[in-house]
Amino acid sequence: MSRMQVFEGVKVAEFAWVAVGPQVGRTLAEHGATVLHIESHRRPDLLRLSSPFKDFEPGIDRSGLFAMLNTNKCSISLDLSKPKGKDIARKVIEWADIVTESFGPGTMKRLGLNYEEVKKIRPDIIYISTCMQGQYGPHASFRAYGMQLGALSGFPALVGRPDGEPMHPMAYTDWLAPWYLVTALIGAMLRRRKTGKGMYLDQAQYEAGVTFLAQGILDYTVNGRVMNRMANRDPYAAPHGAYPCQGEDRWCVITIFTDEEWEAFCQVLGNPEWTKDAKFATLLGRKRNEDELDRLVAEWTINYTAEEVTALMQATGIPASVVYTIEDVFNDPQLKHRQHFVYLDHPVIGRHAYHNEAIRFSKSPPDFWKAAPCLGEDNEQVYKEILGLTDAEIADLLAEGVITTDADLPEGLAL
């Protein structure tokens, strides 16, 4: 696309790995920034070791999740544990406008690449640290993954039956934190344009995550109530649940909040006797008899496909839908209309799908022009053209193992 990209010319040194930091870099890269994803064959980005792998075969360039989060980026392989590796890292930082990292607190300091040191190289740098619980505090050393943090952030406690076990909603905080970070980062970038000053952004993904519990936090501190999971129920609606439909493990959701919706619902069912029972006529009545109500609704839905239930409900203005599997999502006509799935050719994985944004811009849309990089794929281009190293310098760094290659992969990861 020849349209101007918002972040064209913006340069990002992405020391960040796994999910949150790279999603920030991905948003910037999709809007034109040059993002260098920095890793090494001795210590690749951990997400490269995470399934799902293409055809179930593990491999550092076969991870679907790594690919999903690293569109449009360049990957360089650099061993930061070596002194010359740190020198190169400083060259990268000199080049960059933005530095991101997501290591445990103290790691970048041990590498001599923390904000205070980096400010000496680039006084106006915008430096982002995102980690589980923040840069300081008694739990700052917390070393876990998105799921553990999700558990700490209160979400699994809110999923499932009240009398059943809690369940993980995936790695939930990983998909809240990055959007907040981009929002703040752009504010910092605009401020720098005006003032010439940089900034340090310290994100605790725990703190970002907990914002999505706000109403529960207020309810606890004001009313002393600890919100618990309530399956699919809602205090202000009934029926409100997931109901079984025809087919294997197929479900619909029906959510009825108003009298009008309830009346329309009864009509759709053909006004069977049970719907005329006075106890179901009011919201309070339906809430008092909700177990029976849910059972009766399920006895009706089981005779139809989820698609049929949805069509019947939506036709009369009742909010209802199929519970989509991921396969259903890929086939959804609305997402096709939004062009949600962007297909790019990855050298190892082949042609595969990337998320578009949830946002459509009338004047500054993103551009998806490159699949995620293989490890070290862009070494030559970056070391020569961006950092200005000579062929001889690069050869030396390779010989010394500062620039790593496949030969440096730890046993067990070898391709």
Next chain:
Amino acid sequence: MRGKKEFEVMRNLSNREGGLLNSYRVLDLSNEKGLLCGKILGDFGADVIKIEPPGGDSARNIGPFYKDIAHPEKSLYWFALNTSKRGITLNIETADGREIFKRLVKTADFVIESFDPGYMDSLGLGYPALEQINPHMIMTSVSPFGSSGPYTHYKATDMVLWAMSGFMSTCGQTSEPPYRVSIPQSYLHGSLHAAMGSMIALYYRELTGEGQHVDISIQEANFFSTDWAMPMWDLNSINLRRSGAGGFVDRPTPPGPFWIRFIWPCKDGHVSLFLAGGAQAGLVKSSTQLVEMANSEGMAEYLKDYDWTTHDMSNTSQEERSQIEEAVIAFLRTKTKEELYDAALEKGMVLGSLSTIKDIMGSPQLAVREYFVEVQHPELGDTIIYPGAPVKLSEVPWRISRRPPLIGEHNEEIYEKELGFTKEELSRLKAAKVI
């Protein structure tokens, strides 16, 4: 409570001083589908004016409520989403209302709305019309499915959007229905993406001087959260199955699918633990530490010196895995979640306690970080604790600059002092249900 901050409610705007976005104005027309967007921008310092229909936004009727008093000025749901905003009432369906709105648009950098697609256009207030009035203005529209497409006018609620994003299909047991998160999340995701999109558009404006229309689909925003489930289908045509307290590692047969526990019972609740090894050194260390801890108390003896580097999820048998898990559960049941979490911090274990909201409020980490914010509500004679900053900034403050507005609280400030209406005119507008 340790680490609390108190903020005075101030009448003037000096409390936005130094904020990241303090030179920008936001007109917030949104309902529950978009409320969080204006709050995010306002807490970062923008001058956010919440515009509600006379009598107040319908979201004020959503609970929970302050001391369970269902009242539009006491909705905790409303409070949670409307900090750092001033509030005016305005009926944009009237001719006077539309004219006033257009005057305000001239002064605005952002307009946020979450009406049904087409509604603003039907009032002559869609982006093409507003662009004529203020070509620098950014209009951000949040809707269930986006502003166009076959489902644009589908009826959607939180759970419908959760279901249509694929996320709902990932939570639960196969023997039970799929589950949503019991605090509704969909509109929050849509609103958060709206804040981000608004900022990207602002940067575009910085370069070009031009505003634009920013159109968010809540369905798409939710879909991101399905995480690795998306490439699971895309790469290998596997639909991620609900797997209860653990997860299925999909493997070709042989050896076939493999379930590992993620949520483990302990003495007083649950912990989230990733017990694994193989090529990942951090996991090997974590699992080794846990077994050592159990061994030191005479438990999980058969796992003593187990080499976690050989625990390769691509070919360990389900039988072996289940045996290991049983032994570990027996140990975990002797410890509280706090004990396990403290041990995890000390030894670097991939374990987190599964917290309730009460646990979160008592977190010593959040206290030291001064995360929670106390906001005065003089109209209630009380202070209420709110979650704090999603990102800490070094040079500029993030702050809740004012408590959520009362209905029409700033009508005088905006209409009289800023727009120059007389008291008589305002009475007339009020009687005509314009404000």
